[in-house]
Amino acid sequence: xxxxxxxxxxxxxxxxxxxxxxxxxxxxxxxxxxxxxxxxxxxxxxxxxxxxxxxxxxxxxxxxxxxxxxxxxxxxxxxxxxxxxxxxxxxxxxxxxxxxxxxxxxxxxxxxxxxxxxxxxxxxxxxxxxxxxxxxxxxxxxxxxxxxxxxxxxxxxxxxxxxxxxxxxxxxxxxxxxxxxxxxxxxxxxxxxxxxxxxxxxxxxxxxxxxxxxxxxxxxxxxxxxxxxxxxxxx
Numbered sequence: 279x280x281x282x283x284x285x286x287x288x289x290x291x292x293x294x295x296x297x298x299x300x301x302x303x304x305x306x307x308x309x310x311x312x313x314x315x316x317x318x319x320x321x322x323x324x325x326x327x328x329x330x331x332x333x334x335x336x337x338x339x340x341x342x343x344x345x346x347x348x349x350x351x352x353x354x355x356x357x358x359x360x361x362x363x364x365x366x367x368x369x370x371x372x373x374x375x376x377x378x379x380x381x382x383x384x385x386x387x388x389x390x391x392x393x394x395x396x397x398x399x400x401x402x403x404x405x406x407x408x409x410x411x412x413x414x415x416x417x418x419x420x421x422x423x424x425x426x427x428x429x430x431x432x433x434x435x436x437x438x439x440x441x442x443x444x445x446x447x448x449x450x451x452x453x454x455x456x457x458x459x460x461x462x463x464x465x466x467x468x469x470x471x472x473x474x475x476x477x478x479x480x481x482x483x484x485x486x487x488x489x490x491x492x493x494x495x496x497x498x499x500x501x502x503x504x505x506x507x508x509x510x511x512x513x
Contacts, residue, residue, distance in 0.1 A: 279405070279436045279465060281503055283353035285383060286320065286344060288337065293361040295387050297414040299440060299471055305360035320344045320351065334372050341379045354383040354403060361386060366393040373400035388437075389422040394429050404430040406437050408453050412444040413471055420456065427460045435464055441489060442471040442480045450489045454496040465499040472505050479504065 291310050293300075304311075313327040328336065345352070355376055362369065363386055373382055381402040386394070388406040408423050409416040427437070439453055450468075457464045468489055470479040486502055493500040 279467060279501070279503075280353060280383070280403075281506055284351055285354050285356040286341065286352050286380065287356045287358055288362075289314075290357065290359040290362040290365050292364050293359055293387065294364060294390060295361070295409065295414070295416055297387075297409060297416060299413055299442075302360060316340055320348050334375060337372070338375060338379075341376070345379060352380055355380040356383045356385055358385040361390065363390040363393040363397075366390075366396045369397045369400065373397065377402075386426075388426045388430075389419055391422060391425040391429055394426060398429055398432055401433055404433050404435045406430050406435060408437055408439045408456065410439055410441070410445055410449045410453070412446060412449055413440045413442050420452065424456055424459065427456065427464070431460050431464060436467055437464055438467040438469055440469050440471050441486070443482065443485065445481070445485075445489070447488065447492055450492050451496075454493050457497060462496075463498050465501065466493055466497055468493070468500065468502045470502070470504055472508050 289302075291305050293302075293305050296303075310330060312330055314330050314332060315325045316328055318324045318326055341355075357369070362384060376382065377400065382400060383403040383405065384401050385405045386407065388408060406423075406427065409419050411417050427435070437453070437457055439450070441450070454466065457466060468486065470481045470486060472478060473480055490500050490502055
C-alpha cells in the first residue's frame with residue numbers, strides 16, 4: 279500500500295512460521311548471527327558490521343545520522359523479520375523512543391495476537407499477512423488471523439496474501455470473509471508469488487484478474503502489487 283515510499287528497515291531475527299516462499303530462511307533455520315549489517319548512509323550500500331545484540335542507543339544513533347543526511351526522505355520505520363512480534367518486549371521498550379523519529383510500520387505474519395495487543399498502541403501502520411495454505415504451506419491459522427485482525431484494525435491496517443498458480447478461489451473468498459467480519463474497509467493486497475530466480479510471477483495474469491474480481495465484489499479496495507524489491511534488485 280505504501281509502494282514507492284521510502285522506509286528505514288529494522289530486521290528482527292526469528293519467525294514463528296516457516297512458509298514455503300520465505301526469502302529470509304536464515305531467521306528460521308540458522309542460529310542468530312554474532313553480527314548484523316548496518317548501512318552507514320541510507321541507500322549507499324556502504325555497510326558496517328556491528329555486534330549482536332544491537333541496543334536501542336545504537337539504533338537511535340543510526341537513525342539520527344540517517345535523518346540528518348537525508349531529511350524527509352523516509353516515510354516510516356519498518357519493523358520486519360522474521361517476525362518482529364516475537365520480540366514484543368523489546369518493541370514495548372524501544373518504540374516510544376523510535377516514534378520520535380518516524381512513524382512505526384509493522385510487517386507481520388499476522389498470528390501473534392497476544393503479543394500484538396501488548397504494543398499495538400505504539401504502532402502506526404500494520405501490514406498483516408494472511409497465510410494461504412496453497413502458497414505458505416501453513417495450516418489452521420484462520421482463527422489466529424481473525425483475532426489478530428481485530429486488534430490490528432485499531433491502526434492503519436491492510437491485509438496481504440501471496441497468491442500463486444496453486445491458490446484457489448475458495449482461499450481468496452475465505453480471506454475476504456475474514457476481513458468482512460472485522461471491517462469491509464480494510465484494504466486487501468494480492469501479491470503474486472515471484473520465483474527465487476528473479477522477478478518472474480508464478481501465476482498467470484488471468485488468474486490474478488479472477489482473484490481480484492472475486493475480492494472486489496466483497497471488499498471496498500483490492501490491489502494487485504508485485505514484490506517490487508525483486509524488480510529493483512533490492513534483496
